[in-house]
Amino acid sequence: MSSGSTMRKVSARNVAAHKLRLALTVLAVVLGTAFISGAFMFTASLQNTFQEAVSTQYDGVDAVVTADTQKGSTTINPEMQQELRDNPKVAALNVSASTNVVLGNDKGEAIQTGSASSRLTPWYGGDDAVTGDKHVVEGKTPKGADEVVVNKKAATNLGLSVGQKLTVVDPKERHERTISGIYEIKGVDKGDVLLAMDEQAYVDEYTINGNLPGVTIRAAEGTSSDELVEALQEKYPTYEISTGQALAEKISEELSKALSFVKYFLVAFGLIALLVGSFIIANTFAMIVAQRTREFALLRALGASRSQITRSVMLEAIIVGIIGSAVGVLAGMGLVKVIHLVMEHKEYLEPGASLGLTPQSVLVPMALGLVVTLFSAWLPARRAGVIEPVEAMRQSEQTAAGSLKGRTIAGTVVLLIGVACAALAVVQKEWETDPRSILVGVATVAVIFGFFLAGPAFSLPIVPTIGRILGLPFGAVGKLAATNSYRNPRRTAATAFALTLGVALVAAFSVLGASMKASMADLVDDSLRADYVLSGTSSGEFPLPTEAAEKVKDVEGVANTTELYYAPVYVANMGSTSAEADGKGFSIIVDGDLSNYAEVPLIDGRMPDADHPGFLASEKLAKEMDWKVGEKYPLTSALVREPTHEVELLGTYEASASLFGKLVISKNAVSDVVNENILAINSVGVNAKSDTDKEKLRQDLEETTKSYLVVQVKDAKQILDESTQIVTKLLGILYGLLALAVIIAVLGIVNTLTLNVIERRQEIGMLRAVGTHRKQIRRMITLEAVQIAIFGALMGVVIGVSLGWAFLRVLSGQGLDSFAIDYQTIIWMLIGSGVVGAIAAIWPAHRAAKTPPLDAIAD
Numbered sequence: 026m027s028s029g030s031t032m033r034k035v036s037a038r039n040v041a042a043h044k045l046r047l048a049l050t051v052l053a054v055v056l057g058t059a060f061i062s063g064a065f066m067f068t069a070s071l072q073n074t075f076q077e078a079v080s081t082q083y084d085g086v087d088a089v090v091t092a093d094t095q096k097g098s099t100t101i102n103p104e105m106q107q108e109l110r111d112n113p114k115v116a117a118l119n120v121s122a123s124t125n126v127v128l129g130n131d132k133g134e135a136i137q138t139g140s141a142s143s144r145l146t147p148w149y150g151g152d153d154a155v156t157g158d159k160h161v162v163e164g165k166t167p168k169g170a171d172e173v174v175v176n177k178k179a180a181t182n183l184g185l186s187v188g189q190k191l192t193v194v195d196p197k198e199r200h201e202r203t204i205s206g207i208y209e210i211k212g213v214d215k216g217d218v219l220l221a222m223d224e225q226a227y228v229d230e231y232t233i234n235g236n237l238p239g240v241t242i243r244a245a246e247g248t249s250s251d252e253l254v255e256a257l258q259e260k261y262p263t264y265e266i267s268t269g270q271a272l273a274e275k276i277s278e279e280l281s282k283a284l285s286f287v288k289y290f291l292v293a294f295g296l297i298a299l300l301v302g303s304f305i306i307a308n309t310f311a312m313i314v315a316q317r318t319r320e321f322a323l324l325r326a327l328g329a330s331r332s333q334i335t336r337s338v339m340l341e342a343i344i345v346g347i348i349g350s351a352v353g354v355l356a357g358m359g360l361v362k363v364i365h366l367v368m369e370h371k372e373y374l375e376p377g378a379s380l381g382l383t384p385q386s387v388l389v390p391m392a393l394g395l396v397v398t399l400f401s402a403w404l405p406a407r408r409a410g411v412i413e414p415v416e417a418m419r420q421s422e423q424t425a426a427g428s429l430k431g432r433t434i435a436g437t438v439v440l441l442i443g444v445a446c447a448a449l450a451v452v453q454k455e456w457e458t459d460p461r462s463i464l465v466g467v468a469t470v471a472v473i474f475g476f477f478l479a480g481p482a483f484s485l486p487i488v489p490t491i492g493r494i495l496g497l498p499f500g501a502v503g504k505l506a507a508t509n510s511y512r513n514p515r516r517t518a519a520t521a522f523a524l525t526l527g528v529a530l531v532a533a534f535s536v537l538g539a540s541m542k543a544s545m546a547d548l549v550d551d552s553l554r555a556d557y558v559l560s561g562t563s564s565g566e567f568p569l570p571t572e573a574a575e576k577v578k579d580v581e582g583v584a585n586t587t588e589l590y591y592a593p594v595y596v597a598n599m600g601s602t603s604a605e606a607d608g609k610g611f612s613i614i615v616d617g618d619l620s621n622y623a624e625v626p627l628i629d630g631r632m633p634d635a636d637h638p639g640f641l642a643s644e645k646l647a648k649e650m651d652w653k654v655g656e657k658y659p660l661t662s663a664l665v666r667e668p669t670h671e672v673e674l675l676g677t678y679e680a681s682a683s684l685f686g687k688l689v690i691s692k693n694a695v696s697d698v699v700n701e702n703i704l705a706i707n708s709v710g711v712n713a714k715s716d717t718d719k720e721k722l723r724q725d726l727e728e729t730t731k732s733y734l735v736v737q738v739k740d741a742k743q744i745l746d747e748s749t750q751i752v753t754k755l756l757g758i759l760y761g762l763l764a765l766a767v768i769i770a771v772l773g774i775v776n777t778l779t780l781n782v783i784e785r786r787q788e789i790g791m792l793r794a795v796g797t798h799r800k801q802i803r804r805m806i807t808l809e810a811v812q813i814a815i816f817g818a819l820m821g822v823v824i825g826v827s828l829g830w831a832f833l834r835v836l837s838g839q840g841l842d843s844f845a846i847d848y849q850t851i852i853w854m855l856i857g858s859g860v861v862g863a864i865a866a867i868w869p870a871h872r873a874a875k876t877p878p879l880d881a882i883a884d
Contacts, residue, residue, distance in 0.1 A: 033340060050349075051345055051348050051349040051352065052349070052772050053302035053306055053769055053776070054299075054306070054348075054353060055353040055356055056298055056768065056769050056772075057302045057353070057397070057769070058295070058299070058349065058391070059356035059390075060291065060294060060295035060357070060360075061291075061292050061295035061299070061353075061393060062353055062356075062387070062389075063291070063356075063357035063358075063361050063364075064287075064295055065357075065385055066361045066380055066381040066383070067287075067361050067364060068287050069382075069385075069386060070365070071284055071287075072277075072281055072284050075277070075284075076277045079273045079280070080277075082157075083156060083241075083270065084156055084157075085155060085157075085243060086155055086156050086241045086242070086243065086268075087242055087249075087268065087269060088244070088257060088266060088267070089239065089240075089266070089267055089268075089269055090242065090265070090266050091238060091239035091264065091266075092265070093265040096262070096264065097263045100238060101237045101238070101240060101264075102236050103235040106235075106237065109240065112256075114244060114256055115243075115245060115253070116244060116245040116246065117152065117155050117242070117243040118241070118242050119153075119154065119155040119156075119240060120224060120237055120240060121238065121239040121241050122146065122227070122232070122237060122239075123145065123146045124195055125142070125143065125144055125145075125196070126143050126145045126193050126195050127194040127562075128143055128191055128192065128193060129191070129192030129732075129734045130189075130192065131192070133192055133732045135735075136183055136191075138179075138218055141179065141217045142217045142218070143217070144219055144220065145195070145221070145222060145227070145231075146220070146221050146227070147221065147224040147227040147228070148174060148221035148222060148223060149221075149224070155242060155243040156241065156269070157210055158210070159208050159209070159210045161206040161207065161208045162207060162208060164187035164205050164207055165205050165206050167205045167222045167226075168223055169223055170200075170223070170226040170229070170230060171200075171201070171202055172202065172204075172205040172223070173191070173203070173205065173220045173221060173222045174205055174206040174208050174222075175218065176208060176209070176217075176218070176219040177207050177208065177209045179217065180204075185204060185207075186204065187204055187205065187207060188203065188204065189204045190203055191203070193220070196567070197570060197572060198570055199570065199732060199733055208221075233700050242257075250268040250269070254267060254268050294762040294763070298766050298769055299393060300526070301523045301527060301769045301773075302523075303400065303401040304477075304519065304523050304526070305523050305772065305776060306401035307402065307404065307519070308776075308777060309776055309777070310342065310402045310406070311404075311408070311519070312777065312781070314338065314408055314409040317409070318412055321334055321409055321412050324337075325413070331410040334406075334409050334410045335406045335407055338405065338410075339399065341402075342398050342401075342402035342406070343395070345402075346395035346397070346398030346399060347391075347395060350391040350392075350395055354391065357390065362380065365380075429482050432478050432479070432481070433478070433479050435479075436474075436475045436478025436482070439474055440472060440475030441475075442471050443470070444468070444472070445468075446464050446465070446468035447464070447465055447468035448831075450464035450468065450834075461835040462835055462836075465828065465831050465835055472827075472828065473526065473529070476525070476820065477522055480521070480522055481514035481517070484517045484518045484816060485511065487816055487819070488507075488510045488517055489508070489510065489511045491507075491812045491816055492506055492507025492510055492511075492809075492812040493507050495815075496808055502797075502805050505805055506806075506809045507812070510813060516781070517816070520778075521813050523766075523769065523774075524771075524773075524814060524818060524821065524861075525817040525820045525821040526766065526821065527766040528818045528825065528854055529821040529825035530763050531763050531767075531821075531825065531850075532822045532824075532825025532850075532851060533826070533829040533832070534756060535825075535846075535847040535851065536829030536846055537832070538753070538756040539847040540833050540843055542749045542752055542845070543844075543845040544843040545748045545749060546843075547843055549744060549748075550741070551624065552623045552624045553624075553744070554620065554622060554623055554710075554712070555621065555711060555712055556711060556719055556722070557710075557722070557726060557739065557740055558709070558710055558711070558738075558739050558740075558744060559708060559709040559711060559737065559738055560707065560708040560736075560737055560739070561735045561737070567735050568591075569707070569709060570706075570733045570736070572733070573729075573730045574586075574706050577729060577730065580722070580725050582714055582717035582718075582721070582722045582725065583711055583722070584712045584713060584715075584717075585617065585618065585711075585712050586617060586710065586711050586712075587615065587616070587618060587621050587710040588615070588616040588692075588708075589613055589614070589615055589622070589706070589708050589709070589710075590613070590614035590616070590692065590705060590706055591611040591613065591705050591707050592612060592662075592695065592699055592703060593662055593699070594612050594614065594662050594698060594699055596640055596652075596658050596659070596661075596674075596688065596690070597658065597659040597660070612688050612690055613685055613686060614689075614690050614691070614692050614695055614704060615691055616693075619632055619633070619641075619685075619689065620632055621712055623683070623684045623685070623710070624683075625678050627641075628644050628677045628678055629644075629677050630654040630655070630674070630676025631675055633689075633691035634691075638693040639675040639691060640672055640674060640675065640690040640691065641674075641676050641677065641678055641685075641689045641690075642677055642688050642689075643678060643680035643686075643687040643688070644678065644679060645680060646688065647674070647677045652674050654674050654677060655673065656673070657671040657672060657674075658672065658674065659671055660672045660690075660694065660698050661698065670694075670697045670698050672694045692704075767861075770817070771865050774813065774814060774865035775866075778809070778869035778870075782806065782869050782873040785873075789876045790878045793876060793877075799874035803871065803873070803874045804870075806869055807866040807867075807870050809866070810865050810866035810869075811859050811862035811866070814861050814865070815862065817858065818855050818858035821854075822851055822854065826851075
């Protein structure tokens, strides 16, 4: 048989003749590639949507002028604003500013806006507007500080009307304002509440002495955007000045970078799914090769060479890879469309958004799916090629352990290397966190690969034991099921491994989540001293109104209060800033006795107070910046880059045992650097007098702050519950994404059992011939599946919990000092795995039960 075309025909006809086998193998490829393709399309779709929104925002803007602290400018003062308005090249100038607000009705009850945001901006309409064709369709334009207009879509959604009184709460105080009109805006209106008020009233209320961060400009007729920008750059060299189009492109580029994280995050889970799928594909092809030994023997006897047999199996893999990847791309499109429909229903997305279909979203998943399939099929294809005609004509199933010696030794060595790496990472506490984390990562790869090699040997004592326990109520059928799993440990381990991998990931994340919750509980219990903490919205998007914080001090029963602010203030040192070292743009500012709010684990020095302004730093940050307790360092702000004031480092503390991060500055130390109006209150700690009923105090605090709509009064338990809910939601997302890998693992069990039933046709036929009922056959196959699934889950739990523990020990210096196991999740995983095995066995068991006894024996 010399013709390659003949072998290609054989491969193609073989694939076409076994449609069920093809479908089961293709499905493993489809799910992984669908997720990857969907990730590329979804992020491209979001990117297109955001770019359209940014483009609309700057449509018609010829120039954007903003202060640039690097060049020496901090704000655009009223004199400069007037100069710009008087410039003959300028047709219109708009203030670039907005303020987040919360709305209430005339009864002081919050108006629920759902997922929509609420913002207040200056009003510009008609020729006064630089961008956005806005015009009032009902009522009139706003005048003075007591009137606002609202966009039509928000008015319709919330039932707002002209003349209605609104409570408008901003970060400083609450106001009563009247809706004077409703307006429509050309372009994208996603349902956000867009209030607007008279420009001068806005500037007076929400700026410091009329100073602005930026303005947008429309050029006069006959002046191009580039000419205007060039002229303004020459006159105002210390400001950042660019065209609207250039700024839109810059923002779009930054959005693309931000969205790339979402894409990589989703792609990572797609790759996990493909990794799990690769073991299923390899197992499937190995079984197919084992079942087709006679066929390959006949082809070899007819003259087919080893390489031709190998290539024929690889050709089948190519067909599977191409079909699976193509269907995966189509499935990815469907997945994105479903997400779009949900987002449109929630008004996160405008109807008709593009699917984000790009060459990348098609070619990358196609290539990955094909490569993974070929790689997975390579060893089975090689095994098919080395089958000798005479040996292949003898039917003998692989048995337990003789051929497992080499692979078991290799697997054990790799496993021990992984364990050694994890142990080294745990014990070397003087090393930095990064190299220790990398070592745990190496250990993870080694342990998983080592278990893959040694898995068949582990299955020999464990699976039959599980089988005997499960089979006790089922008598002879239970014993037979346990024996069947023992007969082919390679197949048993390969079937279970995909589930092991998925469960190991879930177990590791469950340990991480449980430990994070335990660490939070320990930190709150040990550190928080305030009886109640008052804050703004739980999302953190809206601060506590300053006016509300002042009123709380006068509530009966309040002994003291401590206010925490966030502000763009840094402690500078040799050109660097503490904010850069901390990785954050804001520092914590404290007004009051910090020790009344929470325990501060001082290592050296003293606490700041009214007579001793200064700052505290974590011991680690102080070492990084070479700060010494008692020394003074320049204080600066993002608004004023040059250091303007010196403050003393009063003390250092242990950050991992503190609620305050890496840097805390007393409010009386920053008053010379920033205007108090830019300080946003993050929270207020309230302590009760010794003879005060704390529950009554809570009610009084809630009643006092009720009219500010956003104020939440929380005790330690509520703070902890709120913090752990964030972890729970994050874990929910991770579990949902990891469910894809578990689904593929289930398909692997279905796939293997189905092929197993085909391979054991004679055996099952003989059982039927000697009197075994169909129900008993179904029960036997189901028990085999359940014990394999439980074995895979048990191994996954052991691997996941162990590696999770090692990783947490490495992170113990970062605030994760507690170790906890989520036993509930692990128990449910084990029970669920058994159920998964039973469900996976439904189709193969049904197929096995239908085997005709005499026909099977004759075959």
